[in-house]
Amino acid sequence: MSTEEKSCPGNFEDRSDFKKIRERLEKGNERYVKDEPDHPNQSKGRRECTKEKGQEPFAIILSCADSRVPPELIFDTGVSDLFVVRVAGNIANISSIASIEFAIAQLGCQYILVLGHEKCGAVDAAIKGGNAGSDNLNQLVGHILPAVNACNCKSESGLEEVTKENVFHTVDELKRCSTIIRNAVNPEGGKKPTVKIETAYYHLASGKVEFIDKSPCR
Numbered sequence: 036m037s038t039e040e041k042s043c044p045g046n047f048e049d050r051s052d053f054k055k056i057r058e059r060l061e062k063g064n065e066r067y068v069k070d071e072p073d074h075p076n077q078s079k080g081r082r083e084c085t086k087e088k089g090q091e092p093f094a095i096i097l098s099c100a101d102s103r104v105p106p107e108l109i110f111d112t113g114v115s116d117l118f119v120v121r122v123a124g125n126i127a128n129i130s131s132i133a134s135i136e137f138a139i140a141q142l143g144c145q146y147i148l149v150l151g152h153e154k155c156g157a158v159d160a161a162i163k164g165g166n167a168g169s170d171n172l173n174q175l176v177g178h179i180l181p182a183v184n185a186c187n188c189k190s191e192s193g194l195e196e197v198t199k200e201n202v203f204h205t206v207d208e209l210k211r212c213s214t215i216i217r218n219a220v221n222p223e224g225g226k227k228p229t230v231k232i233e234t235a236y237y238h239l240a241s242g243k244v245e246f247i248d249k250s251p252c253r
Contacts, residue, residue: 043084043115045076047093053231056094056146057246063111064244076113085115092118095138097205098150099125099157104237106150109244118144124157124201125149126178127208136215145219145230147209150244151202152237158182158198178208186252195236200252202234 049055066072092115096106100121107117118138120131138144151158160167161179182201186193209232210217219230236245 041088042091043081043088045081045113046091046115050091050093050143051145051229053146057233060094060110060148060244061246064109064242066111067109068242072108072111074113075111076116081114090115090118090142092116092138092142092144093146094118095120095135095144095147096150097122097125097127097131097135097147097209098237099123099152099155101152101155103239104150104152109237109242118142123175124155124161124179125151125205126157126175126201127205127212128175128178132209132213132216135209136213139215139219139230147216147230147232148235149202149205149209149232150235150237151198153195153198153239155194155198155201158201159194162194162197179204182252185250196251199234199236199247200250202236202247203250203253206232206234 047056047059094116095118096110097120098104098106100123106119107113110117120134122128122131135147157175158179160172161176161183167173167176179197179201182197182204185200185204186197210220216230220228220232222228234247236247237243238245
């Protein structure tokens with residue numbers, strides 16, 4: 036059976052081509068910003084094919100659960116294009132890490148984007164400190180406190196800086212807490228990495244995704 040017969044039409048051609056994956060995300064976001072989306076891979080045929088042949092997402096997106104930040108929309112994608120993991124504050128906890136490990140080990144995903152966003156409520160709660168309202172919320176906010184400390188921030192004026200630092204802190208935690216992710220990103224013995232992690236920041240009003248290579252607090 037040929038590759039074409041095994042895979043659904045519309046699937047990304049080479050999921051190991053990190054440059055092209057990023058270009059695909061950037062171009063999709065550009066269409067979203069311009070209000071000119073293509074709405075790809077959303078047909079009945081696509082749904083039927085992915086049901087029968089399975090999912091082959093070309094990117095993993097770890098983003099916040101904020102309802103204003105829907106990855107499938109802001110990157111103008113469709114069914115089986117993205118493996119999206121959403122949790123308040125886009126943190127690396129047991130559930131989000133396990134979900135990403137599944138996407139790498141079982142689905143063959145090789146590209147991860149950790150996406151923070153403007154006016155993140157979870158990051159704001161971490162900056163303000165104190166009781167977040169419940170044990171569960173306090174535990175979640177605790178994942179973000181290292182970013183607050185790294186930026187030495189005690190006011191809302193530093194919200195964007197802490198949010199961006201938190202994205203990089205999440206990347207660090209993904210590699211620290213997961214053998215699967217760490218070995219894929221930083222393999223031993225001089226082997227070529229099989230997974231790449233990138234970072235970005237989403238602007239709510241414009242819809243623009245800003246890829247960032249460096250934390251403002253490091």
